[in-house]
Amino acid sequence: MDFELNDELLGLQAVVRRLAQDKIKPRAREIDLSGEYPQDIFEEFAAADLLGLCIPEEYGGSGAGILGLTLAIEEVTKYSNVLGLMLLLTRLATGPLMIAGTEEQKRQYLPGIAAGTSRASFCLSEPGAGSDVAGMTTRALADPDVEGGYLLTGAKCWISGAMQADWFVVFAKTGDPSSRHHRDIGCFIVEAHQDGVSRPRVDHKMGVRGSPTGEIVLDECVVPAENLIGEEGKGFKYILDGLNAERTLIAAECIG
Ligand SMILES: Cc1cc2nc3c(=O)[nH]c(=O)nc-3n(C[C@H](O)[C@H](O)[C@H](O)COP(=O)(O)OP(=O)(O)OC[C@H]3O[C@@H](n4cnc5c(N)ncnc54)[C@H](O)[C@@H]3O)c2cc1C
Known part of the structure; x- marks a missing residue:
């Protein structure tokens, strides 16, 4: 097995190293002190x-x-954990989409992330369900007015980039909310500015300041059938498949 980086990756590494030295090193401390989202970076x-x-x-x-x-x-x-996270977040919400999204979903949502014209958040954690993913209570009920559509209700917390996001990937129970079966979790695209979505709270953290996290509340939020990612009962699989890649990215943050 060849562990050497190819020329393309070495080139990328050199470009990012230079950018980090020139732009991030001088800003890192200020970002941490102010806690403001570093839009300039x-x-x-x-x-x-x-x-x-x-x-x-x-x-x-x-x-x-x-x-x-x-x-x-x-x-x-x-130089900055917060700015490493900013890059990591380009993969967090797009992961399930790249793994299981339809061609239309990929064409609609991925180019904006790559160009920096839109941002997305990954909405899994809840006040009563962190590590215990199966304990989530956000539910996706069948919309009585729209064939194949859903109504999402619940609260998600600690969501990175909640305030900056244009769309969310939200995990919710499609069956009985008290069910602990993995097959009862679905994965949905929710537009951040649609009716039924609010972002009532930004967390005041001791660390990782400048990468704001916040709460997202869904109140009978209308989600059309075409915003279901993959198959209805496969949400738990998409969580794990998506987070598996994230583990490597978190390790890179730790090494950096
Ligand atoms: C900076 C930051 C950004 C975040 N961004 C996001 C995001 O974008 N999207 C999102 O969905 N979530 C996000 N989160 C939430 C994060 O993923 C959760 O904090 C995580 O899942 C842990 O959940 P918890 O905080 O409720 O801790 P808990 O699940 O309560 O765990 C607390 C401690 O108990 C331990 N523990 C838990 N269960 C067991 C068990 N059965 N046996 C033994 N030990 C156990 C854990 O290892 C941990 O040490 C973010 C969190 C932070 C701090």
Whole structure:
């Protein structure tokens, strides 16, 4: 097995290293002190084509894959964990979409992430369900007015980028909310600005400041059938498949 990086990945690593030294190193402490979302660095990442590293080229990304994103995160995190997270978040919500989304969903949602014209959040955790994913109580009931549609109700917490997101990937129980069966969890795309969605709270954290987390509340939020990701009862599988790649990215943050 060859563990050497190819020329393309070495080039990417060098570009990100330079950007991190020039733009991130001088800003990192200030971001941590103020806790403000670093929009200026988001724009630097967009200009350097770093927001679509894990997104395939046919959907507007650069197709550098998880390895490319891992290298970039490692370089950025040498100076700022928060900005490494900013790159990591380009994969968190798009993961389930790339794994199980339809062609239409990928074409509609992925190019904006790669270009930096839209942002997305991954909405799994709840006040009573962190590690215990099966304990989630957000539910997706059949919409009586729309064939195949859903009404989502519940609250998600600790959601990274909640306030900046244009759309969410939300996990919800499609069967009995008290069920602990993995087959009762579905995965949905929810538009952030639609009726029934509110973002009442930003968390005041001790660390990882500048990567705001917050609460998202869904109140009979209308979700059309075409916003279901993959199969209805496969949400738990998409959570695990998506998070498996994230583990490598978190490791890169730790090494950086
Ligand atoms: C900065 C930050 C950003 C985040 N961003 C997101 C996001 O974008 N989207 C999202 O959905 N969530 C997000 N989260 C939430 C995060 O994923 C949860 O915090 C995580 O799932 C753990 O849940 P919890 O905090 O409720 O802890 P708990 O599940 O209550 O765990 C607390 C401790 O108990 C241990 N523990 C739990 N269960 C057991 C058990 N059965 N046996 C032994 N030990 C156990 C855990 O290992 C842990 O040490 C974020 C959290 C943080 C801090």
